[in-house]
Amino acid sequence: MFSTTTYQNRRNTLRENVPSGILLFMGNIENPINFEHNTYPFRQDSTFLYYFGLSVPSLVALIDVDENREIIFGNEATIDDLVWTGPQESISKKAERVGVREVRPMGELANYIKQAVTSDRTVHYLPAYQSANKLQLSELLQVNYNALTASAPFIRAVAAQRSIKEDQEIVEIERAVAVSTEMHLLAMRLAKQGMKESEVVSAVQAFAANKDCPLAYPPIITIHGQILHNQVRSNALKSGDMVLIDAGAETAMGYAGDLTRTFPVSAAFDSRQRAVYQIVLDALTAARAELRPGTSFKSVHLHAAKVLVEGLKGIGLMKGDTEEAVRAHAHTMFFQCGLGHLMGLDVHDMEDLGEQYVGYTDEEPKDTLTFGLKSLRLGKALEPGFVLTVEPGVYIIPELIDHCKANKQYLDFINYDELEKFRDFGGIRLEDNFLITPNGHQLLGPDLIKSIDDVENYRAQYV
Amino acid sequence: MFSTTTYQNRRNTLRENVPSGILLFMGNIENPINFEHNTYPFRQDSTFLYYFGLSVPSLVALIDVDENREIIFGNEATIDDLVWTGPQESISKKAERVGVREVRPMGELANYIKQAVTSDRTVHYLPAYQSANKLQLSELLQVNYNALTASAPFIRAVAAQRSIKEDQEIVEIERAVAVSTEMHLLAMRLAKQGMKESEVVSAVQAFAANKDCPLAYPPIITIHGQILHNQVRSNALKSGDMVLIDAGAETAMGYAGDLTRTFPVSAAFDSRQRAVYQIVLDALTAARAELRPGTSFKSVHLHAAKVLVEGLKGIGLMKGDTEEAVRAHAHTMFFQCGLGHLMGLDVHDMEDLGEQYVGYTDEEPKDTLTFGLKSLRLGKALEPGFVLTVEPGVYIIPELIDHCKANKQYLDFINYDELEKFRDFGGIRLEDNFLITPNGHQLLGPDLIKSIDDVENYRAQYV
Known part of the structure; x- marks a missing residue:
C-alpha cells in the first residue's frame, strides 16, 4: 500500500476535477464459481484500489464533494465470521491507513444515496463490469440496470488521473515486469519436446505465486500462436513448433506486467520462422522508436503495420x-x-471505463467498425507518464485466409499462392512495456532477451 | 462427457418429476476479474452440466415439458471470434452429442419465455447464485431480481435426482479423489521447515493442473488450522507447527474430491498434538461406522461430537x-x-439449490440458529447412492475462548484453565469421502494414510 497522503492527494485531485455531487466507488465482491460460498480469488476493482487502496471484498466508498465527506461502507466481521476467516483487522483500522476516518455499515448506504437523490444531488458512478455491481447500483439508485448511465465527468477525471503514472507506480510496474521477465525465462528454460502447454503454464503460475504475485491475466502459452487469445493448453510441444508465451505478473498492490515472447521448441528457428520473427522484431523496434509525447499511438500502430508489410513483401507474402x-x-x-494498450492497475488499463474515454479523444474517436482498428485500444497522442505495451505480431489464420480469399479481398496486396504455403505457420508476437518520458520513452523492467541470436543461444543451453 | 443417452435419460426422468411448464437451465458466463474481457477460468453451472453436459459459456437450455421440446440457446462464433479463440466446434454439433437437436440464437430466448408467460404457462427456474444470471432471469421474466422466486418442484426434482449418484458418476468421483490423494501425498513429501504455505499450494495446484484437473475449491494449506476457511498463505512452516491441508481436485467433467489431513512439520507430532489427533481420528472412525441407509446424518454428527467430548474429557479440556x-x-x-456434506458435481453438492431442500426434509428442517448445527449442511437420513464427506475436527480458537468465557458459557463442561494452556494449539481436521451403499458405506478413492504411525513414518522419509 502507498502512503496515506498518496490516497488523500489522489482524492483531493479528483474532487477538483468533479466539483459537485457524490462520487461512488463500487468495490468488487468475491465472485461465486459454482455456488455462493465457493469463490474465485478476490480482485479489488482497480479504481477503488487507486483512490482507496483497500483490497477487501464487499466495500463501497464515496466522496461527497458537496459536504466534504469521505466514507467507506462495509460490514465489520462478527464472531461467527472469525471462526471461518480468523481474526481480521477492522475495516475502520484499514481505512485509517488510507486517510478515511468515516466507516459505516453497508446497510446505511442506501439511505445516504436516497437522501442525495431526493435532494437532486448528482450521484456519479463508473461503468459496472461485474454483474453484482450492476445489481447493487440498480438497487441503490432505484433504476433498472439497463438504464444505468455512468457519469462522463467522473470517467474523464479518473481516466486523466490514472493515465499519468506516479513515480511510485512506475516502481510497482517495474516490479511486475521484472517478475514477468523471470516467468518468461523460466518458460524458455523449461519448455521441451513432449511437454504439455499446461505444464509450462503451471510452472509459470507457481513461480509467480511464490513471488506473491497472481497472474495479471490468463496466460497464453501455446504452439498455436496464431490464435490471439488461445486458452487451449492441452497440446504437446513438438520439435519444429514455436511456443508463444504471453504472460505477466501482478504485484500484491495490483500493478501488471504484460510481456510476449515466441521461441522455437528446437534449439533454433527454421528459416521461415527466422524470417517472420525478424519482421516482427523490426516492427517492434520501429514502433518503439516512434514513442514520444505528442505522437498519436494510432500513427505508431500504422507505422508498425507498414514495417510488417515491407517485411512480408520481402518474403513474398x-x-x-x-x-x-x-x-x-x-x-x-x-x-x-x-499494436498495444495502456497498462497499469489493469493489464488493459481502465478498459472498464470505456476505450473511447481512455484511449481516444472526442476529436479523433475510436474506429469501431474497421477490422484491425476496432481492436486498437489506444489511438490518441502520447503523454509523459503513460505506460503502454507495444506488441506487433504476424498471425497466419487459415480460416481468415479462406474467408478473405472467398470474398476476393486484398487481391492487390496478398500473394495468396505463397500464403497457402504458410497455412500451418502459426503466429509470432513480441511485446514489451514502455513508459513515455518527457523526451521519448523508457523500457520498463529488465531487457528480456529478444533477438534471434539471444533467444537461440539461451534455448540451446536447455534443449 | 457421458454418453448421449445418459443426458437424455436424466432429462426424461426430470420431466416425469416436473410434469408441466418450462424448465429453464441458466448456464454460467465467463466472469470478469477487473474488466469485462479479463475473466476468471470458466466453470459451467453443475445442474447445467448434469442435464446438458456442455461446458461452454453463455448458454441457456430449456425443457418445454408441455410442448415436448428441448432447446439450447447460444450464439455460434463469428469470423471475428475465430481470430481470438481459434476454430471451435459449433454449439449445434456439441448439442447433438448430448441429444439436443434444437439450437437457437440467444436473441430468441426472450421471446420464447415471453410467449410462455403470456400463455400463463409456468417457467420453472433454480436459485441463481451468479449475479449475471440474476440479471438475465430478471430480464427474461420481467421481474425485479429481488422478486425472483425459484421453483420448489424443480429444485426438489433436481436435488432428488442428483443426490443419488450413478455408477459412472462414482467412477468420476473416485478419479477426483485419487488425484486429491496424490495432491496430499505430494504436500506431505514437500512441506519443510522454512517453506511458505503458498509454495505448497502452488505445487499442489500445478500437480492437479498437470492431471488436467482444476482444484474443486480454494485449497486450505495452513499452519493455523483452527481458522476453518483460512485463505492466508503467507506463513512460513516451522518446526513444532502442524500443517492442515484441505484440498481436492475436480475432474474435467466437474466432479469433486475433498480431503483433509493434518501432519507435523517436524517428523513427529508432539504429545499434545498426538493426543488431539487421535481424538479426531477416533471421531472419524466412529462416525464412519454409523454410515448406512436410514441413519440420519445429524445423528452421525452428534455421535461424532460425543466421541470428541469423550476424548477431550480424557485430556482434561x-x-x-x-x-x-x-x-x-x-x-x-x-x-x-x-461433520460433512454431500459431494458430487459441486464440492458442497447442490449448495446453490438451498440446504433445506438438499440436506433436510420438511419434517426435520434445518436448524438455522444454533451455533454449530447451523453449519451442518446435511441432516437427513442417508440413502444408497449418496456421496458425502466426513470431516470431524478440533479447533482451538482463542477469540472464541475469550468470547465464551466472557459470556460464562459452558462452565459445566469446559475446563477453561486447562484450555488456556492450549490457546496456541491450532487445529486438526481429518476428512474422507464416502459412498452410501445398500448395506453400509464405501470409502471413495485410495485409502490415504491417516493413522499417527503411518503419517509419521511417511513424513520421516522426507523431513
Missing part, C-alpha cells in the same frame, strides 16, 4: 505499394489486432 | 456428562462446524 496496402487494411490478414 | 455437554452444544467450543 504481400505485394504492391506499402502505403496503399495499409490504407486498404491488407496487413490485417497478418496483424488483426492493435 | 472438557468435563461433566458427555450427553449433556453435547445437548448444551459445549462441543462447539472445539468443533464449530458440521
Whole structure:
C-alpha cells in the first residue's frame, strides 16, 4: 500500500476535477464459481484500489464533494465470521491507513444515496463490469440496470488521473515486469519436446505465486500462436513448433506486467520462422522508436503495420505499394489486432471505463467498425507518464485466409499462392512495456532477451 | 462427457418429476476479474452440466415439458471470434452429442419465455447464485431480481435426482479423489521447515493442473488450522507447527474430491498434538461406522461430537456428562462446524439449490440458529447412492475462548484453565469421502494414510 497522503492527494485531485455531487466507488465482491460460498480469488476493482487502496471484498466508498465527506461502507466481521476467516483487522483500522476516518455499515448506504437523490444531488458512478455491481447500483439508485448511465465527468477525471503514472507506480510496474521477465525465462528454460502447454503454464503460475504475485491475466502459452487469445493448453510441444508465451505478473498492490515472447521448441528457428520473427522484431523496434509525447499511438500502430508489410513483401507474402496496402487494411490478414494498450492497475488499463474515454479523444474517436482498428485500444497522442505495451505480431489464420480469399479481398496486396504455403505457420508476437518520458520513452523492467541470436543461444543451453 | 443417452435419460426422468411448464437451465458466463474481457477460468453451472453436459459459456437450455421440446440457446462464433479463440466446434454439433437437436440464437430466448408467460404457462427456474444470471432471469421474466422466486418442484426434482449418484458418476468421483490423494501425498513429501504455505499450494495446484484437473475449491494449506476457511498463505512452516491441508481436485467433467489431513512439520507430532489427533481420528472412525441407509446424518454428527467430548474429557479440556455437554452444544467450543456434506458435481453438492431442500426434509428442517448445527449442511437420513464427506475436527480458537468465557458459557463442561494452556494449539481436521451403499458405506478413492504411525513414518522419509 502507498502512503496515506498518496490516497488523500489522489482524492483531493479528483474532487477538483468533479466539483459537485457524490462520487461512488463500487468495490468488487468475491465472485461465486459454482455456488455462493465457493469463490474465485478476490480482485479489488482497480479504481477503488487507486483512490482507496483497500483490497477487501464487499466495500463501497464515496466522496461527497458537496459536504466534504469521505466514507467507506462495509460490514465489520462478527464472531461467527472469525471462526471461518480468523481474526481480521477492522475495516475502520484499514481505512485509517488510507486517510478515511468515516466507516459505516453497508446497510446505511442506501439511505445516504436516497437522501442525495431526493435532494437532486448528482450521484456519479463508473461503468459496472461485474454483474453484482450492476445489481447493487440498480438497487441503490432505484433504476433498472439497463438504464444505468455512468457519469462522463467522473470517467474523464479518473481516466486523466490514472493515465499519468506516479513515480511510485512506475516502481510497482517495474516490479511486475521484472517478475514477468523471470516467468518468461523460466518458460524458455523449461519448455521441451513432449511437454504439455499446461505444464509450462503451471510452472509459470507457481513461480509467480511464490513471488506473491497472481497472474495479471490468463496466460497464453501455446504452439498455436496464431490464435490471439488461445486458452487451449492441452497440446504437446513438438520439435519444429514455436511456443508463444504471453504472460505477466501482478504485484500484491495490483500493478501488471504484460510481456510476449515466441521461441522455437528446437534449439533454433527454421528459416521461415527466422524470417517472420525478424519482421516482427523490426516492427517492434520501429514502433518503439516512434514513442514520444505528442505522437498519436494510432500513427505508431500504422507505422508498425507498414514495417510488417515491407517485411512480408520481402518474403513474398504481400505485394504492391506499402502505403496503399495499409490504407486498404491488407496487413490485417497478418496483424488483426492493435499494436498495444495502456497498462497499469489493469493489464488493459481502465478498459472498464470505456476505450473511447481512455484511449481516444472526442476529436479523433475510436474506429469501431474497421477490422484491425476496432481492436486498437489506444489511438490518441502520447503523454509523459503513460505506460503502454507495444506488441506487433504476424498471425497466419487459415480460416481468415479462406474467408478473405472467398470474398476476393486484398487481391492487390496478398500473394495468396505463397500464403497457402504458410497455412500451418502459426503466429509470432513480441511485446514489451514502455513508459513515455518527457523526451521519448523508457523500457520498463529488465531487457528480456529478444533477438534471434539471444533467444537461440539461451534455448540451446536447455534443449 | 457421458454418453448421449445418459443426458437424455436424466432429462426424461426430470420431466416425469416436473410434469408441466418450462424448465429453464441458466448456464454460467465467463466472469470478469477487473474488466469485462479479463475473466476468471470458466466453470459451467453443475445442474447445467448434469442435464446438458456442455461446458461452454453463455448458454441457456430449456425443457418445454408441455410442448415436448428441448432447446439450447447460444450464439455460434463469428469470423471475428475465430481470430481470438481459434476454430471451435459449433454449439449445434456439441448439442447433438448430448441429444439436443434444437439450437437457437440467444436473441430468441426472450421471446420464447415471453410467449410462455403470456400463455400463463409456468417457467420453472433454480436459485441463481451468479449475479449475471440474476440479471438475465430478471430480464427474461420481467421481474425485479429481488422478486425472483425459484421453483420448489424443480429444485426438489433436481436435488432428488442428483443426490443419488450413478455408477459412472462414482467412477468420476473416485478419479477426483485419487488425484486429491496424490495432491496430499505430494504436500506431505514437500512441506519443510522454512517453506511458505503458498509454495505448497502452488505445487499442489500445478500437480492437479498437470492431471488436467482444476482444484474443486480454494485449497486450505495452513499452519493455523483452527481458522476453518483460512485463505492466508503467507506463513512460513516451522518446526513444532502442524500443517492442515484441505484440498481436492475436480475432474474435467466437474466432479469433486475433498480431503483433509493434518501432519507435523517436524517428523513427529508432539504429545499434545498426538493426543488431539487421535481424538479426531477416533471421531472419524466412529462416525464412519454409523454410515448406512436410514441413519440420519445429524445423528452421525452428534455421535461424532460425543466421541470428541469423550476424548477431550480424557485430556482434561472438557468435563461433566458427555450427553449433556453435547445437548448444551459445549462441543462447539472445539468443533464449530458440521461433520460433512454431500459431494458430487459441486464440492458442497447442490449448495446453490438451498440446504433445506438438499440436506433436510420438511419434517426435520434445518436448524438455522444454533451455533454449530447451523453449519451442518446435511441432516437427513442417508440413502444408497449418496456421496458425502466426513470431516470431524478440533479447533482451538482463542477469540472464541475469550468470547465464551466472557459470556460464562459452558462452565459445566469446559475446563477453561486447562484450555488456556492450549490457546496456541491450532487445529486438526481429518476428512474422507464416502459412498452410501445398500448395506453400509464405501470409502471413495485410495485409502490415504491417516493413522499417527503411518503419517509419521511417511513424513520421516522426507523431513
